[in-house]
Amino acid sequence: MTCVIQQIPVEQTLSLRREVLWPDMPLEKVKLPEDSDGWHFGAFLQDVEEPVAVISLFRDALGPVPAVPEPGDSATGSTTARFRKFACKISHQGRGIGTALLDYTLKFARTELGAQTVWCDARTSTSEWYEKRGLFALWRYILQGSRGVPPYEDRFQHF
Template sequence: MIITETPYQDVLNMRRQVMYPGKDTEFVKLPDDEQGLHIGAYENGELISVMSIFLHGRDVQFRKLATRNDMQGKGFASALMQWLIDYANDMKLNRLWCNARTNATDFYKKFGYEETDEHFSQNGYEYIVMERKFQFQN
C-alpha cells in the first residue's frame, strides 16, 4: 500500500462513488477544497481510499474519508487514519477533528477520537464532531 497526495478529480470521483452515488460530482465538492491536501491509499496502482485534510492553525480537520465499496474492511481507511495521526505527531499539532457520521463513531474511537457535544444533520445524515487532542511539551 502506498499513501500519497492524490489528484483532486480522483478524490471527487471516489467521494461521489462511495458517499453519494446518486449525486453528480459537483455535489461532492467542498467549498474550501482548493485549500485542502487530498490524500489517497493505493494498492497495485489503484486508488482505494481517500481523505481530504485542512489545516486550521495547529488543528487539522479531515473530511470525506471514503473507501471503495469492494475494498471496505481491509484496512485502507485505517492506514489513512494512522498516516494522519503520525503526521499530527510529527508536526506537533494540537488536535485532529472531523464531522463523523453517527454510524461511524466506533471506527474513530479505535484511533483515540472522542465525541464532543456538537451534533448536526446534513443531506439526510446525522453527524457528531469527534476530536483527538495532542499535548506536547515545549
C-alpha cells in the first residue's frame, strides 16, 4: 500500500497514540514530557487528512544494559536515538505502512541526527515484528501496566 510519510506536529500523533497504545487512558496521559524536543512522523494515505501510523524520534542515550555487553554490542559512547509511541491503526496493520514508517525513521535518525544506534522499548507481543525488521532484543523486563498487570517489554536495538 502506498503511503506518504512526512514530519508532523506532535499534536497530530496524540489521538492515534491513544487509540492504539492506551485506549483506556485520557489523552493527556499519552503525551511525553520530551515531545517538544522530538521529531514526529506520520504515514498518510491518499486523500486522508489524518495519519494512519505515527512515530516519535528523540536523541536519547541507550540506558544501562543489565549484562556486560560484548565489544561492539553497546551504544556507549556513540550517538543514539530512540523511537517511541509507534502506532498504526489496527485496520491498517499488515499492509507495510508501519514498516515503511519505521524504515523512514531509522534512515532519518542516521542521516539527519547522525545516530549510530537506534533503540526502542516495545511490548513483547511485537518482538517478532521488530526482529523481522532488523532490530534485536537486548533484554526483557517487567513494566507495571496501566491496569496493574505487569506486561513484559523488550528493549530493541538497531545498528
